[in-house]
Amino acid sequence: MSEATLAHGSTEDAELPPLVPPSSTLGLLSVFRRRYLLKLLVQRELSARYEQSFLGFLWSYINPLSQFFIYWYIMGTIMGAHKSVENYPVHVFSGLIIVHFFTETFGAGTRSIVRNKSLVQKMPLPKEMFPVAAMLVSLYHVIPQMFILLLVCVLTGWHPDLGTLIGGVLALAILMCFGTALALVFSVANVFWRDFGSLVGILTNFVRFGCTMIYSYDMLAQHAGSLRWLVLGNPIAVACLLFQRAFWAFSTENPQHTIKHEFPAHLYHQGVFALIAAFVALLLAQWFFNRFDERIAEQI
Amino acid sequence: MAEAIVAQNVTKDFVLRRHKTFKQMSVAKMRGQETVNRFNAVDDVSFTINEGESVGLMGLNGSGKSTLLKVISGVMKPNKGTILTRGRIAGLIATGAGFQNSLSGLDNIFLNAAIYGLTEKETKAVLDDIIDFADIGQFIDQPVGTYSSGMSSRLGFSIAVHVDCDIFLADEILAVGDKPFKRKCMTKMEEIRNSGKTIVYVSHAAASVQKMCDRVIALEKGRLLFDGDVDEGIRILDYGDEDGDELAADDAELGADV
Numbered sequence: 001m002s003e004a005t006l007a008h009g010s011t012e013d014a015e016l017p018p019l020v021p022p023s024s025t026l027g028l029l030s031v032f033r034r035r036y037l038l039k040l041l042v043q044r045e046l047s048a049r050y051e052q053s054f055l056g057f058l059w060s061y062i063n064p065l066s067q068f069f070i071y072w073y074i075m076g077t078i079m080g081a082h083k084s085v086e087n088y089p090v091h092v093f094s095g096l097i098i099v100h101f102f103t104e105t106f107g108a109g110t111r112s113i114v115r116n117k118s119l120v121q122k123m124p125l126p127k128e129m130f131p132v133a134a135m136l137v138s139l140y141h142v143i144p145q146m147f148i149l150l151l152v153c154v155l156t157g158w159h160p161d162l163g164t165l166i167g168g169v170l171a172l173a174i175l176m177c178f179g180t181a182l183a184l185v186f187s188v189a190n191v192f193w194r195d196f197g198s199l200v201g202i203l204t205n206f207v208r209f210g211c212t213m214i215y216s217y218d219m220l221a222q223h224a225g226s227l228r229w230l231v232l233g234n235p236i237a238v239a240c241l242l243f244q245r246a247f248w249a250f251s252t253e254n255p256q257h258t259i260k261h262e263f264p265a266h267l268y269h270q271g272v273f274a275l276i277a278a279f280v281a282l283l284l285a286q287w288f289f290n291r292f293d294e295r296i297a298e299q300i
Numbered sequence: 301m302a303e304a305i306v307a308q309n310v311t312k313d314f315v316l317r318r319h320k321t322f323k324q325m326s327v328a329k330m331r332g333q334e335t336v337n338r339f340n341a342v343d344d345v346s347f348t349i350n351e352g353e354s355v356g357l358m359g360l361n362g363s364g365k366s367t368l369l370k371v372i373s374g375v376m377k378p379n380k381g382t383i384l385t386r387g388r389i390a391g392l393i394a395t396g397a398g399f400q401n402s403l404s405g406l407d408n409i410f411l412n413a414a415i416y417g418l419t420e421k422e423t424k425a426v427l428d429d430i431i432d433f434a435d436i437g438q439f440i441d442q443p444v445g446t447y448s449s450g451m452s453s454r455l456g457f458s459i460a461v462h463v464d465c466d467i468f469l470a471d472e473i474l475a476v477g478d479k480p481f482k483r484k485c486m487t488k489m490e491e492i493r494n495s496g497k498t499i500v501y502v503s504h505a506a507a508s509v510q511k512m513c514d515r516v517i518a519l520e521k522g523r524l525l526f527d528g529d530v531d532e533g534i535r536i537l538d539y540g541d542e543d544g545d546e547l548a549a550d551d552a553e554l555g556a557d558v
Contacts, residue, residue, distance in 0.1 A: 016302055017466070019384040022374030037414040044403060044411065051402055122398030123415045124374035124389075294377040297370070298314055 023294070025126040027286050037125070041133040045108075046140065060141040064100045068093055075214045085216045086252045087156055090149075094247040095213030095240045097145045102175045102236050103204045104138035109183020110190050110200050117300050127296055128289060131183035135176060142172075149247060156251045163268075167246040170271045171239040177278035178235045181285035188292045191300050211240040218262050232264060235274040235281075242271050302386065304467055304498040305349040305372060309381035312342040312367055341367040343522035344381070349515075351386070351466075354499040356513035356530065358537055364522040365502050369393050369471050372500060387466025390416050391500075392456050401445030405436065405455055408444050412456075416463045426462040433484070434458035450477050461488050468492050471502040486511075506534045 031038060050056045071092045076082040085091050112130035113120060120127060150158075189196040210231055212220060220228050231237045245263055252258045264270060316337040319325045328335050342364045349355055359365050370376040373389050398415075399408045409430055413423040431440055434455045436447075444452055454477060460468070470489065477485065489512060493499055503509055509516065509530060516533030518526040526536050 017387045019303065019306060019386050021377075021383060022372065022385045022389060023377045024374075034414075034417075036419060037411075040411050040414050044400065044407065048400075048402055116400070118400060119398040119411075119415070122375060122393050123412070125415045294379075295315070297375050 023124060027126065027290060028128050030126040031128050031132050038129060038133060041129055042136045045133050045137045064096050064145065068096055071214045087248065090152055090156060090251050091216065091244060091248045092213055093149055094244045095211060097142060097149060098171055098175060098240050098243040099208060099211050099213055099236065101138055101142050102179050103207060105135045105179035106182050106204065107200050108138060109134040110186035110197055113187045113296065114190055114300065120300055121297055127293060128184065131187045132180060134183060135180045153247050153251050158251045160250055164246040164250065167242040170275060171242040174235050174239040174274045174278045177282045181278065181281040184285040184289045188289050188296065191296050207236055210234055211237045213240060216262055217241060217264065232270065235278045238270050238274040241267060301350045303348050304351045304386050306384045307345055307347050310342055310345045310371060310378045310383055311340055311380040312371055312376060312378050313338045313340045340522050342371065345524045347517055347527055349498060351498055352496045353515060354493045354513045356509035356516045357500055357502045358509065358516055358533060359519035363519040365519055366393065366471060369469055369500065369502060373469055385467060388417060389467045389469065390460045390463040390465035391469030392460055393469065393471050399444040399452060402443055404442060405440040405444055409459055412459050413463065418463060430458045430462045453477060454481060457485060461492060465497065467498045469500050
């Protein structure tokens, strides 16, 4: 059903609604116009993601927490990162939250259209709904993790500044755009070849190690030389750095010193560039999605 | 009278992938075989349906009826040609609604209504009517996956008829469901027709088409075979030898395609 029909049907009952192609949608714009449907899909996804599992939504915390303890023990204690990176657990955990938000969006978003097969085959709705709903569900799961992080930060002497707020919001905005972009592309690709679902696991691994989560930016700069631009050119890594600047940097002994030595010089500029890049990626993803949209209902 | 559905040279092709894996595809390529196959499920079909008309869409299995209905509903997009519709479209496509098996019947009502474009308030206003009409008792709170095929099409039909639509699509609605429910459906369909809504009705049961429709569009192998008078359409399709009313014509309905 088209947007035009909806708008006219509800407001100008006396006049005839226009003749329009029944399958026309405005892509992501339609998704935000039909917020009530999006809300229902998000609610459903929240209850369905861990359907028939005993621990249910707790898996959203078990997963990152288990990773956290692995990094904390193996990298921190055995490999000695506790000595070289100040307040290492907060360094890992602040990075982990934001990276986990991305990988959850990416993974669940990729499966989203295939999972909703029965709806896609019989009901006309903008299919962008499903990846977007997956992203919002992942965002919802960030909230309790943030409480844990804030608690740990406060206990270790955290004094936030305005940059904390700007950096945190910027980091989330970058990943909301970039995560949705990748979820759009992979969700439609997964309809045609389920290989893309398997590829997500591998890419997720690259993402985890491509961000300054288990190692610090300082270590990267020393070892990777100019190769570090490979990491800094990645919007996910920039979002991770922004998040760590917001939380970890201010939990260290001397935040100004940490910001100067452990972060790239123009982090906020890079953040803005990353946001623009993520937005462009989103536009390209929408274009890609539109190209294959009409074949989804029959190929799924 | 204004047009409700305008189809111009609508063609919908399907891509059949013969080889599913990389290995199969490379072998086929080396042998010079084709790896994809296309066929037109709906082939160059044009028609105009005016508002308030009730049209029977007929044809043998595989003639493209369901595909055409999917194109009208917007689930599928034509590859060539244009389809234009006016107003809200509701209805059942290929026996049964798009339900989520893990959700309860009640949740599915809200979800389906939202997809049709109803707000929460509008849904709540018709909720009791939907539940009453479907008449599936306490199962309304159970996951739809546990429903029998009859129950899920009862619920699907009930949602579709209670959405305030301009165009109503009905595909083989009488193929499942018992006699009392079929009778209830026919009464409801007549109500919808008499309220001046446009109806596209797919059925193999000649008698019910005669009763419901004032025009027949017949398809054969995706092409438009006939468009016009009901009795003539049925005669051309050779459905005419079935007699009795639609409720007795169970035999014809048993052969319904999905």
